[in-house]
Amino acid sequence: MCTRKTWSLVFLAALLDFIDAASIRCYQGSMSNYTSFSLDDPTPLLSSTCLDHSLPTVLYTFGYRGKTDGPATTAMINGYIATKKRNVLLLDWEEEAKSGILGISLSYAMFALPNCKRVGQELGAALQKLDQAGFQTDKLHLIGHSLGAHLMGYTGRWSREQGITIPRITGLDPARALFEGLFSIQSGLDRSCAKFVDIVHTNPGNYGSTKSTGSVDIWPNYSSDGMQPGCPVGKQEMFSWDDLCSHNRAVLYVVESLANGTAFPAAAAGSYGEWIALDDPANDTIYLGDLVNIRARGNYFLSTNAQAPFGMGMEGLEANNQTRKRRQSTFQLNNLLTIIRSPFSEAT
Numbered sequence: 001m002c003t004r005k006t007w008s009l010v011f012l013a014a015l016l017d018f019i020d021a022a023s024i025r026c027y028q029g030s031m032s033n034y035t036s037f038s039l040d041d042p043t044p045l046l047s048s049t050c051l052d053h054s055l056p057t058v059l060y061t062f063g064y065r066g067k068t069d070g071p072a073t074t075a076m077i078n079g080y081i082a083t084k085k086r087n088v089l090l091l092d093w094e095e096e097a098k099s100g101i102l103g104i105s106l107s108y109a110m111f112a113l114p115n116c117k118r119v120g121q122e123l124g125a126a127l128q129k130l131d132q133a134g135f136q137t138d139k140l141h142l143i144g145h146s147l148g149a150h151l152m153g154y155t156g157r158w159s160r161e162q163g164i165t166i167p168r169i170t171g172l173d174p175a176r177a178l179f180e181g182l183f184s185i186q187s188g189l190d191r192s193c194a195k196f197v198d199i200v201h202t203n204p205g206n207y208g209s210t211k212s213t214g215s216v217d218i219w220p221n222y223s224s225d226g227m228q229p230g231c232p233v234g235k236q237e238m239f240s241w242d243d244l245c246s247h248n249r250a251v252l253y254v255v256e257s258l259a260n261g262t263a264f265p266a267a268a269a270g271s272y273g274e275w276i277a278l279d280d281p282a283n284d285t286i287y288l289g290d291l292v293n294i295r296a297r298g299n300y301f302l303s304t305n306a307q308a309p310f311g312m313g314m315e316g317l318e319a320n321n322q323t324r325k326r327r328q329s330t331f332q333l334n335n336l337l338t339i340i341r342s343p344f345s346e347a348t
Contacts, residue, residue, distance in 0.1 A: 021095040022119045024059070024126065025068070026050040027088045031077055036092070039119075039126040043133045051087050056139035061091035063146025063175060064112045065099055065239055068092050072145060072251045079255035086141075093119045097147065104238060108147075113178060113186065116147050120154025127155065128162055142169045142194070145251055146207065149174035149199070153189030160193070168294065169194040172250035173201060173208035180211055191215045196294040200253065202228055203246040218288050218300045220253060220264070221320065222272045229320065230306030249310075256310055257289025263311025264288035266300035275301040281317040 024042055025034045028050040037045045045051055058080050062073050068090065080088045096115035099107035131137045137159075144152035149171035156166045171189045179188045190213040191197045199214035205226040221228050231245035241248070257264050266288055267281035275281065286293045286300055303320040304310040 022091065022093040022122065024123075025090040025092050027077060027081055027090070030081065031069075031074060034090075039122045042126045042130055045130065046133055046135060053136070055085065055087050056141065057087040057089060057136075058141045058143060059089040059091060060143045061093065061145070061148040061151060062097070063144070063148040064097055064108055065104075066094065066097055066145070066148065068094055071241065072248050075255045076143070076145075076251055079258045083258055091119075091123055091148075091151070093151070109178060112147060116151045117154050117186070120151040121158045123151070124155045124158035124162070127159055127166075128164060131164055137164055138167060140166060140168075142166055143172065143254075144169070144174075144189070145172040146247065147175040150179065150186070150188030153193045156189075156193030156197075166194040168196045168198070170254070171197065171199040171214065172254060173203050173247050174199060174213075176205070176207060176209045180209060189213065198292050200250040200288060202249040202253070207244065207247040208250075212299055215294075216286065216292065216296050216298065216300060218266050218286075218302070219272070220249070220266075220288070220302050220304050222275075222301055229304070249304075252308070253304065253310055254289055256308065257287070257291075260309075260311060261289060261291040262287055263309070263313060264302060264304070265314060265317055266302040267317045268296075268298055268300055270299065272301060276319045282314065285317065 023036045023038055024045065025036050026045055026048060027034045035048055035050055037048075060073070060076050060080070062070060066073060073090070077088060077090060080086050093115070096119055097112055100111060102110065127135075127137060127140070142152040142155060144150070152169050152171070156169050159166055169189065174189050178184060179186050189197065189199070196216075197214040198216045198218065199209075200218045200220070201208055201210075202220055203226050204210040204219070204222075208226065226246065227233070228246040228249045231249070232242045236243035253264060264287060265285045267275060267278060268284035268286070269275035269278060286296045288302065302316045303312060303318060304316060305312055
């Protein structure tokens with residue numbers, strides 16, 4: 001039975017979790033050189049020296065329990081800063097995304113999830129203010145990892161309802177928990193949230209979504225267990241780097257693609273089974289990352305290396321060696337069954 005003290009702590013945790021602390025960081029040349037702008041009044045961003053109006057803008061955010069200086073966030077921000085081809089922004093919702101005293105699971109459901117929707121809509125309102133003040137939203141690319149992918153989906157959906165359509169949203173292994181399955185209570189990122197929505201699935205069925213909901217859905221190293229090659233097997237400490245290895249690969253693949261835009265070609269196929277059966281997977285391809293064909297639609301598959309550099313170029317259009325062996329074994333078994341059955345077929 002809950003005591004008065006316990007309920008007081010729960011109430012305090014709820015109050016702290018709903019403190020409006022989210023802001024936009026604008027980086028200028030390095031991770032350590034940034035300026036923060038509130039979502040309530042982001043318009044000073046337009047006169048800041050960190051914003052080059054001649055360049056398109058990328059706005060990234062992390063997921064549940066993510067941090068502004070976490071390894072995945074650092075990799076993404078540094079990757080885009082290094083290109084010198086984008087204004088680089090980060091939505092900092094670290095306070096709203098953290099787990100509280102109720103633990104990882106309950107904090108996700110009770111605080112982070114509603115905060116995600118609220119902050120997403122607040123970001124949409126901030127972008128509307130920027131748009132009215134002269135910001136070029138038609139050159140804006142939103143990117144979100146895990147729960148952050150759905151946050152960007154809420155931003156895009158809210159903005160579209162206000163008459164502003166975001167050109168592109170990239171979802172990096174969008175969170176699965178409470179967005180699909182028997183206990184789904186939310187509708188997150190999908191193809192209706194922007195003109196073009198590309199989704200990279202690297203941990204489907206675990207931390208990541210299993211559904212094709214984007215304009216394009218890219219499935220690196222698709223497998224029944226939803227794990228990426230080179231990631232630790234077995235039980236790991238929840239939310240440790242090893243535990244999130246496959247989930248974070250979506251970020252690492254995109255970061256690597258920034259330095260080598262053609263490192264991750266992906267082959268079109270209606271399903272995984274169709275992909276491994278393709279005679280010529282190079283017939284219809286796109287690239288994972290900034291060079292993706294925004295006119296493409298459907299599912300795309302590829303293989304990667306187990307360690308960095310992950311991109312395999314054109315070799316990645318084929319299923320990995322283990323998959324090819326399974327395909328060859330299946331082919332040989334089917335041939336054997338055909339030989340065995342053929343005399344009986346002829347007799348009938």
